[in-house]
Amino acid sequence: MESSDLHGFSPDILDRLDALVELIQKHQRFLLTTHRDPDGDGLGAEAALAAGLQQLGKTVVVLNDEATPAQYEFLDREGLFRRYQPSRHRELVATNEVAVLLDAGRLERMGSPGRGLAKFKGRTVVLDHHPGGGWADIEVVEPEACSTTELVYLLLERLGLEVTASMADALLTGVLVDTDGFRNLNATPRAHRLAARLIELGADAQRVREAVFASWPLARFRLQADFSRSLHTGHRGRLVWGVVDRESLKRWRQTPAAVEGFVEYSLAVRGTELSVLFLEEAEGVVRVSFRSRGQVRVDGLARALGGGGHQKAAGARVEGSLPAVRRRVLSEVAKLLGPTDS
Amino acid sequence: MESSDLHGFSPDILDRLDALVELIQKHQRFLLTTHRDPDGDGLGAEAALAAGLQQLGKTVVVLNDEATPAQYEFLDREGLFRRYQPSRHRELVATNEVAVLLDAGRLERMGSPGRGLAKFKGRTVVLDHHPGGGWADIEVVEPEACSTTELVYLLLERLGLEVTASMADALLTGVLVDTDGFRNLNATPRAHRLAARLIELGADAQRVREAVFASWPLARFRLQADFSRSLHTGHRGRLVWGVVDRESLKRWRQTPAAVEGFVEYSLAVRGTELSVLFLEEAEGVVRVSFRSRGQVRVDGLARALGGGGHQKAAGARVEGSLPAVRRRVLSEVAKLLGPTDS
Numbered sequence: 001m002e003s004s005d006l007h008g009f010s011p012d013i014l015d016r017l018d019a020l021v022e023l024i025q026k027h028q029r030f031l032l033t034t035h036r037d038p039d040g041d042g043l044g045a046e047a048a049l050a051a052g053l054q055q056l057g058k059t060v061v062v063l064n065d066e067a068t069p070a071q072y073e074f075l076d077r078e079g080l081f082r083r084y085q086p087s088r089h090r091e092l093v094a095t096n097e098v099a100v101l102l103d104a105g106r107l108e109r110m111g112s113p114g115r116g117l118a119k120f121k122g123r124t125v126v127l128d129h130h131p132g133g134g135w136a137d138i139e140v141v142e143p144e145a146c147s148t149t150e151l152v153y154l155l156l157e158r159l160g161l162e163v164t165a166s167m168a169d170a171l172l173t174g175v176l177v178d179t180d181g182f183r184n185l186n187a188t189p190r191a192h193r194l195a196a197r198l199i200e201l202g203a204d205a206q207r208v209r210e211a212v213f214a215s216w217p218l219a220r221f222r223l224q225a226d227f228s229r230s231l232h233t234g235h236r237g238r239l240v241w242g243v244v245d246r247e248s249l250k251r252w253r254q255t256p257a258a259v260e261g262f263v264e265y266s267l268a269v270r271g272t273e274l275s276v277l278f279l280e281e282a283e284g285v286v287r288v289s290f291r292s293r294g295q296v297r298v299d300g301l302a303r304a305l306g307g308g309g310h311q312k313a314a315g316a317r318v319e320g321s322l323p324a325v326r327r328r329v330l331s332e333v334a335k336l337l338g339p340t341d342s
Numbered sequence: 343m344e345s346s347d348l349h350g351f352s353p354d355i356l357d358r359l360d361a362l363v364e365l366i367q368k369h370q371r372f373l374l375t376t377h378r379d380p381d382g383d384g385l386g387a388e389a390a391l392a393a394g395l396q397q398l399g400k401t402v403v404v405l406n407d408e409a410t411p412a413q414y415e416f417l418d419r420e421g422l423f424r425r426y427q428p429s430r431h432r433e434l435v436a437t438n439e440v441a442v443l444l445d446a447g448r449l450e451r452m453g454s455p456g457r458g459l460a461k462f463k464g465r466t467v468v469l470d471h472h473p474g475g476g477w478a479d480i481e482v483v484e485p486e487a488c489s490t491t492e493l494v495y496l497l498l499e500r501l502g503l504e505v506t507a508s509m510a511d512a513l514l515t516g517v518l519v520d521t522d523g524f525r526n527l528n529a530t531p532r533a534h535r536l537a538a539r540l541i542e543l544g545a546d547a548q549r550v551r552e553a554v555f556a557s558w559p560l561a562r563f564r565l566q567a568d569f570s571r572s573l574h575t576g577h578r579g580r581l582v583w584g585v586v587d588r589e590s591l592k593r594w595r596q597t598p599a600a601v602e603g604f605v606e607y608s609l610a611v612r613g614t615e616l617s618v619l620f621l622e623e624a625e626g627v628v629r630v631s632f633r634s635r636g637q638v639r640v641d642g643l644a645r646a647l648g649g650g651g652h653q654k655a656a657g658a659r660v661e662g663s664l665p666a667v668r669r670r671v672l673s674e675v676a677k678l679l680g681p682t683d684s
Contacts (some may be wrong), residue, residue, distance in 0.1 A: 071612075182524040182537075183551055189538035195524075195530035196538075209525055209636065214610035218582070220612065222572040228567035233560055240560070268556035269563065293552065 005190045006154075016140045018159045021125060023098065023138055024159065029059045031096040032082075035104035036065045037257070040072055040177035040212055042103035043147040043174040045127065047075040047170035048163075049100065052156045056097040061096065063089055065111025069214035074207070075170050084113040093117060100125040103148040103174075105132040105141060127151050129178070135160040146191035149174025153194065165202030172203040176212045180264065186339070219252040226252075227277075228261050233269065234330075235337040238296075240269045241330070245322060246283070256281050263289040274298065278326055278331065281317070286325040289315040296336065303331055347532045350486040350498075358482045359500045365440065365465060365480055366501065371401045373438040373446065375426075378407045378448035378453040379599070382414055382519035382554055384445035387469065387490040389417040390505075391442065394498045403438065405431055407453025413557035417512050426455040435459060442467040445490040445516075447483060451678040453562035469493050471520070488533035491516025495536065507544030514545040520553045522606065527654070561594040568593075569604050569619075575611065576672075577679040580638075581665070582611045583618040583672070587664055588625070598623050603632040618675065620668055623659070628667040631657040638678065646674055 006013060024030075032054050043064075050060045063084040068076055071091050075081075082089070093099075093116040101107075105126045107114035124136035129145040145151050149171040156163055163171070169206030175195055179187040182195075223244065231242040244259050252258075259279055268273035273296045277289040288305060290298035291313055298314040305328075307316020318325045348355060366372075372395050376384030385406075392402045405426040410418055417423075424431070435441075435458040447468045449456035459466075463675060468477035471487040491513040498505055505513070517537055521529040524537075541547050556612075565586065573584040586601050594600075596615050601621055609617035615638045619631040632640035634654055642658040647670075649658020660667045 103528075183555060185548065189541045189549065192534040192538035192541075196534035199531045199534075205529065206527065206635070213525060214635070215612045216610055218575055218611050219575060221573055221608070221664055225570035228563040228570075231560060231563055266563070269560050270557045273555075293548070293556070315528040 005193055007190055008188070009142055010144070013140070013142055013154075016138065017155055019142060020125060020127075020138050020155060024053070024056070024058070027058075027097040027123065029095075029097045030061070031087075031099045032060065032062045032102060033099070033110055033113040033117075034064060034102045035109040038064050038069070038072075038254065039103070039172035040067060041147045043068060043072045043075050043081070044173035044177070045102040045152045046081070047077075047300055048149060048152050048156065048167045049102070049127075050080055051164065051167045051170070052152075052161045054161060056159070061092060061325040062111045063093070063116075064112060071211050072173070073100040074211060075173060076208070077166055079101075084111075084116060086112065086116060089113075093120065093289075096120075096122055098123045098125060100127065102127050102152075103130075103208050104128055104140070105130065106135055127155070146188060146194070147174035147178040150194055153198075163198075163201050165204070168198040168201040168203035169208055172198045172205065172208045173212060175325060176208060181209070181213055200290060220258050221255055223248060223252045223254050223258055224262060224265070227259070227266070231266055231269070233272070235274075235334075237269075237271040238273045238337055239276070239333060240266050240272045240274070241278065242266055243278045243280075243322065243326070245280045247281075248337065249322050257288065263291045267291050267293060274333065274337065276329065278322060278329070280322050284319055284321060284322065286318050286322055287315060288318055288325065288329050299331055301336060303328065349532055350530070351484055352486070354501075355482070355484055355496075357498055358480065362467060362469075362482060362497060363500050364458065365402070365467065366395070366398070368463065369439040371437075371439045372403070373435060373441045374402065374404045374444060375441070375459075376406060376444045377451040377454055380406050380408060380411070380414075381445070382417075383489045383491060383516035385410060385414045385417050385423070385445040386512040386515035386519070388423070389419075389495045390491060390494050390498065390509045391469075392422055393445065393506065393509045393512070394494075394501060394503045397503050398501070403434060405435070405455045405458075407455060410446050413553050414515070416553060417515060419508055426453075426458060428454065428458060431455075432458055434601060435462065438462075438464055440465045440467060440471065442470050443478065444494075445472075446470055447472065447479055447481070448477055450556055469497070486520065488528040488536070489516035489520040492533070492536055495540075505540075505543050507546070509538040510543040510545035512549055514540045514550050515554060518550060522550070523555055529535040561596055561640060562600050565590060565594045565596050566604060566607070569601070569608070573608055573611070575614070577616075577676075578680055579611075579613040580615045581618070581675060582608050582614045582616070583620065583668075584608050585620045585622075585664065585668070587622045591622075594615075598629065605633045607632050609635060616675065616679065618671065620671070622664050626661055626663060628660050628662065628664055629657065630660055630671050631665065643674055643678060 033048045053060045062081045104130045126136040126139040131143045133139045133141040226248040263277035273294040275291045279287040292298045297311045302314035302316045305316035374388045404423045447470045468478040468481040473485045475481045475483040568590040605619040615636040617633045621629040634640045639653045644656030644658045647658035
């Protein structure tokens, strides 16, 4: 195995990984979980880490808030992933030795398994590439990592384990999801080299790409067509905004989850710096998503609306009718970009 | 500079490159050109090679069939690219010492500069990653390369030249265009490592990604919405097909070139193996494009209609009304996939 590229990582990353290696060696029973609305990075991290722990002869339980989305079922080759049910799993959680949170650092993000872990007495671990931390006994939290699976890969390497082809699939899934297929700022040289290595280890890159980027029902294309028709530009083309309303969701029998990727899609309008999506989640509840390229920061915008996020990706859930929320948000946007002209 | 990854290349690639290095050292005046409908790989290859030759003190002329598309103007930092005009450039072409064809191997693909080169008396070179060859004095033709810019990178390395940040931009442009942003079969480990190296050499990856993938006018999104609304599936979901008609092009004031990427877009419908786009280019002329994932081969399909292409990407220009061409093509598709059921 090539030696790992740690460029840009915090200097103590290897110390943290080694502490985790030691903890793994000392214990037998592991519980893995990821955040609500599980994505390919959290699920890929679970799949690869579970396989690694099983190679070591450990007993592994994977409990998530929701069932595995259809597009990611291929990651769970052994049918290990379970949806957490308090009546069935409370005891299993309570008696586990080690709980590992993947791709999120706080129990509140975990949904029902997080509530099950509230009084957990065993050892706790976080592996995550989002900023944060402070909850677990051992935290391998590295915002420079392109994905949580990158950190799992480093761990597997430190454990001296074989990365099988199916583990490489799982790890590559996380890389593709969190770099948006090598199209966002996470697509660093390190991320590219990791992808190269995973393909050489046997990852079926075409299959993973299809699972991540080519698994949409036809109705989702119709929904996106409605969204595209709704797009407006403003502020001399610096702003693009669009709407997905309940009527459109109903027409195509789609849930709000189907709009994943829409706000990035409209960011591709030429000259756009800021993309805004208004999603009418329920009567009187609008989820507003912001994406920026260039210098515009969207975290403040989201916070002003009671939400949160990062400089380039943020959002908020705002109460009010769709037209009212739109007016309110666009007037906040105008404060940021200056008066609109179109 | 790291040593190059030549994995999978033909064994004589270095001999060919060295012959080209020798030819470059012996001559002073170079003419570069690429194919009609120039894309980011051909133009990126021209930009990087021109800069390299200029570093060596050579005189370089770049003549293309068309003006540089707006999204790729950033590649031509020195305003070197010219649209070939017979009256103005015939003499310049005829008296050049070396003509280099980039990203295509035959003069017919070059448009008007190709006609200008028909009786060229100087030395001829092809750098290309499409199968073919047989025309030029020196041919560095390597279908395993992810892009023509990968071959230009190898050449620059053999020439011992510095790859500047703007040259790295140009080289990365070719990689992104021809791997579809690391989403198709050209996205090999070698392609990933090349991208990593180019970013480290100073390529502005975000800028290049935006030029390649986020430079669409709003009207192109409306056109794509019409296309999405037109999508139909068949053969138990193995086939998806859609239409762009002249009415839609006219409504959004778009040219047929605006549909670039549509047939790949609809290939992302879940379960699809074959995607077909019917583009009504003119009254009674329909361009049919095929894309396959999985085992379905589309080259035979295209040839049966008088066109051509590769196993996974092919097309043909068919005369007839849109409904007539659609019926004819879908009946050819049915022979390939078996009788339709939906």
